[in-house]
Amino acid sequence: MAAGSGDGPAGRAEVRRHPLGNLWRLRRYLRPHAVEFSVLLLAGFASTGAGIAVPLVAQRVVDGPVADRDLRGLFQLAGLALTLGLIEALLIFIRRWVQSSSSVAMEATIRDDIYAHLQRLPASFHDRWPSGQLLSRITSDLSVLRRFLSFGLLFLVLNLTTYLVVVVLLVRLHPVLGLLVAASAVPLFVIARRFGRHYHAASRRMQDQQGDVATQVEETAQGLRTMKAYGRGPQLTARFVASTRALHDTGVGKGRLLGRTAALLDLVPNLTLGIVLVAGAAAVADARLTIGQLVAFVSLQLMLIWPVQSLGWIIANGQEAATAADRIQEVLDTAPAIVDAPDAVTLARSAVRGRLRFEAVTFRYPGTAAPVLRGIDLTVEPGETLALVGATGSGKSTLLSLVPRLHEVETGRITLDGHDLRDLRLASLRRLVAVAFEEPTLFSMSVWENLTLGRPDAGTDEVRAALALAQAEFAYDLPWGLDTRLGEQGLSLSGGQRQRLALARAVLVRPTVLVLDDPLSALDVHTEALVESALKRVLRDMTALLVVHRPSTIALADRVALLEDGRITAVGRHTDLLAEVPAYRALLSAEPTGTPSSTAGAPSSTVGTAPDGTPLVRS
Numbered sequence: 001m002a003a004g005s006g007d008g009p010a011g012r013a014e015v016r017r018h019p020l021g022n023l024w025r026l027r028r029y030l031r032p033h034a035v036e037f038s039v040l041l042l043a044g045f046a047s048t049g050a051g052i053a054v055p056l057v058a059q060r061v062v063d064g065p066v067a068d069r070d071l072r073g074l075f076q077l078a079g080l081a082l083t084l085g086l087i088e089a090l091l092i093f094i095r096r097w098v099q100s101s102s103s104v105a106m107e108a109t110i111r112d113d114i115y116a117h118l119q120r121l122p123a124s125f126h127d128r129w130p131s132g133q134l135l136s137r138i139t140s141d142l143s144v145l146r147r148f149l150s151f152g153l154l155f156l157v158l159n160l161t162t163y164l165v166v167v168v169l170l171v172r173l174h175p176v177l178g179l180l181v182a183a184s185a186v187p188l189f190v191i192a193r194r195f196g197r198h199y200h201a202a203s204r205r206m207q208d209q210q211g212d213v214a215t216q217v218e219e220t221a222q223g224l225r226t227m228k229a230y231g232r233g234p235q236l237t238a239r240f241v242a243s244t245r246a247l248h249d250t251g252v253g254k255g256r257l258l259g260r261t262a263a264l265l266d267l268v269p270n271l272t273l274g275i276v277l278v279a280g281a282a283a284v285a286d287a288r289l290t291i292g293q294l295v296a297f298v299s300l301q302l303m304l305i306w307p308v309q310s311l312g313w314i315i316a317n318g319q320e321a322a323t324a325a326d327r328i329q330e331v332l333d334t335a336p337a338i339v340d341a342p343d344a345v346t347l348a349r350s351a352v353r354g355r356l357r358f359e360a361v362t363f364r365y366p367g368t369a370a371p372v373l374r375g376i377d378l379t380v381e382p383g384e385t386l387a388l389v390g391a392t393g394s395g396k397s398t399l400l401s402l403v404p405r406l407h408e409v410e411t412g413r414i415t416l417d418g419h420d421l422r423d424l425r426l427a428s429l430r431r432l433v434a435v436a437f438e439e440p441t442l443f444s445m446s447v448w449e450n451l452t453l454g455r456p457d458a459g460t461d462e463v464r465a466a467l468a469l470a471q472a473e474f475a476y477d478l479p480w481g482l483d484t485r486l487g488e489q490g491l492s493l494s495g496g497q498r499q500r501l502a503l504a505r506a507v508l509v510r511p512t513v514l515v516l517d518d519p520l521s522a523l524d525v526h527t528e529a530l531v532e533s534a535l536k537r538v539l540r541d542m543t544a545l546l547v548v549h550r551p552s553t554i555a556l557a558d559r560v561a562l563l564e565d566g567r568i569t570a571v572g573r574h575t576d577l578l579a580e581v582p583a584y585r586a587l588l589s590a591e592p593t594g595t596p597s598s599t600a601g602a603p604s605s606t607v608g609t610a611p612d613g614t615p616l617v618r619s
C-alpha cells in the first residue's frame with residue numbers, strides 16, 4: 001500500500017537533505033545527557049586502553065621473564081595483566097550501566113515530544129497521514145535510534161580510536177608490517193562506503209513498509225466487523241500477505257547485503273593477518289623482530305578483528321538510525337498550521353455573550369482544487385439555535401469544524417462577539433466552544449474521565465445532570481458504574497450509547513457556543529424525543545449550531561440555514577423555508593428540486609413529521 005499522498009508520508013523524499021543531516025539535528029536530545037555520555041566515553045576509552053595494554057604486557061612476559069626464566073618477574077607481570085583485565089571488566093560494567101539509563105531516557109523524551117507535536121498538528125495533517133505510519137515512527141524508529149545512540153555511536157567512536165591507537169603501536173613495533181595493516185583500511189573504507197549507500201535506501205524502504213503493515217493491522221482491527229460482515233477476510237489477508245511479502249523481501253535483501261559485506265570485511269583483516277604471520281616469522285628468523293614483539297604484534301592485530309567485523313553492523317545501525325531520524329523529523333518538521341497568534345487574547349466566559357458570525361468565509365481542504373465552502377455569511381445570535389440543513393457532502397460538517405478551529409478559514413473570518421477567532425487563544429476558544437461529532441470518539445479510559453474531558457473539575461451532580469439530559473443514565477448500570485473503563489474508541493458501547501455520552505460530555509462543558517454534528521442520529525425516535533425536550537431547555541442559555549440530517553431534530557432550532565454546494569442559499573424559520581424555498585422543501589420531502597411539495601401521502605422513507613405536520617424523510 002502506498003503510504004499516503006500529497007503532503008503526507010509519500011512526500012517524504014523532498015524533505016531529505018544530507019543523509020546524516022536529520023540524525024545530527026537530534027543532538028539536542030543528547031545535550032541533557034552530556035555528563036553521562038562523557039562518563040561512558042571515558043569508561044569506554046579506559047577499558048579499551050586496558051585491553052590494548054594486555055598484549056604489550058604479554059610482549060614483556062615473553063621477552064623478559066619467559067626468556068630469562070625469571071619466575072618472580074613472571075608472577076609480577078601476570079598480576080599486572082590480571083589487574084588490567086579486572087579494570088577492563090569493571091569499566092565495561094560502568095559503561096553499560098550508564099548507557100542503558102541515558103539512552104532509554106533520551107528515547108522517552110523524543111517520544112513525548114513527538115506525541116505532544118502530534119497533538120498540536122491540525123486535523124488536516126491527520127487526514128493525510130496513515131496512523132500506522134505515525135505508530136511505527138513513535139515505536140520502531142525510536143527503538144532504532146536508541147540502539148544507535150547507546151551502542152552504534154559509542155562503538156563507532158571506540159572502534160575508530162582502537163583502530164588508530166593499535167595501528168600506531170603496530171607501526172612502532174614494525175614499521176613495514178604496521179603500514180601494511182594501516183593500508184588495509186583503504187579497501188575497508190571502499191567496502192563500507194558502498195555498503196552504506198545501498199543500505200540507506202533499503203532501510204528507508206523497510207521502515208516505510210513496516211509503517212504500511214502497521215496501518216493495515218490497525219485498519220483491520222478497527223474495521224473487523226465490516227470486514228467480517230462483508231466476508232472480505234480472504235481479500236484483506238491477501239493484501240496483507242502481499243505487504244508482508246514485500247517487507248520480507250526487503251528484509252532478506254538487507255540481510256544478504258549485510259552478509260556479503262560482512263564476509264568482505266572479514267576477509268581483509270584475515271588476509272592481512274596471514275601476510276603478517278608469514279612476514280613476521282621471517283623477521284623473527286632474521287632477528288629483526290623478537291618473539292615477544294611478534295606475539296604483541298599479532299595479539300594487537302587480533303584486537304582489530306572485532307572493530308572491523310563490527311563495522312558492517314555499525315554502518316547498518318547508523319543508516320537505520322539516519323532513516324529513523326529522517327522519518328521522525330518529517331513529523332517534527334511539520335509546522336502546526338493552527339496556533340495562537342502572538343497577541344492572542346483569552347476571553348472570560350462571563351464576558352462572552354455568544355454572537356457567532358461567519359463573514360464571507362471560504363474554505364478548501366489542503367491539496368484539493370475546489371473550495372468546499374464559498375462566501376458563507378451567517379450570524380447566530382446569542383442564545384439562538386441555528387440548524388444547518390443540506391444534502392450530503394454539501395459542507396455542513398466542514399462548516400462546523402471551523403468554529404473550534406479544527407480547520408482554518410481560507411478567506412473571510414469567523415467572529416465571536418466581534419473577535420476574530422484567530423485573535424483568541426486556542427485554549428480559550430475551545431473552552432468557550434464545545435463540540436459533539438456524529439461519530440463520537442470515546443477514549444480507552446473510564447466513563448467518568450471521558451465525560452469530564454472538557455471539565456476535569458465537574459462535580460458529581462453536574463455529571464448526573466448532563467447524563468440525565470443526554471438520556472445516558474445507562475452509564476450508572478455499567479459493571480463499575482462511571483468507573484467502568486471503556487474499550488478502545490468506546491467500542492464496548494452501542495452507537496447510540498456513545499452518542500449520548502458524547503452529548504453529555506459536550507453539555508457538561510457549559511459552553512458559550514455548542515456545536516453539534518447530528519448528535520442524535522443513532523437514537524431511536526422515543527429516546528431522541530426525550531433528549532430533544534431536555535436539550536431544548538439547555539440550549540436557551542447558549543448559542544448553538546447544529547447539523548441536522550434527521551429532520552425531526554429541526555424542532556430544536558430557532559432558525560434554519562440551507563447549505564447547497566458550499567453556499568448558504570436560504571436562512572429563515574423552518575415553516576417559512578418550507579413554504580418559500582423549493583430546494584429546502586425538496587430536501588426534506590425527497591422531491592426533486594423545483595417540484596412543489598406533495599402532501600398527498602408521505603414518501604416511503606418517512607421518519608416523522610416536522611412541527612407543522614409536514615412528512616419528513618432522511619436527507
Ligand SMILES: Nc1ncnc2c1ncn2[C@@H]1O[C@H](COP(=O)(O)OP(=O)(O)OP(=O)(O)O)[C@@H](O)[C@H]1O
Nearest residue numbers: 127365368372390391392393394395396397398399
Ligand atoms: N479531510 C478532507 N479532505 C478533503 N476533502 C474532504 C475532507 N473531508 C470532507 N471533504 C469533502 O468536503 C465535502 C464536504 O464534506 P462534509 O463532510 O463537510 O459534508 P457534509 O455536508 O457534512 O456531509 P454529510 O451530510 O454526508 O456528513 C465533501 O465533498 C467531502 O468529500
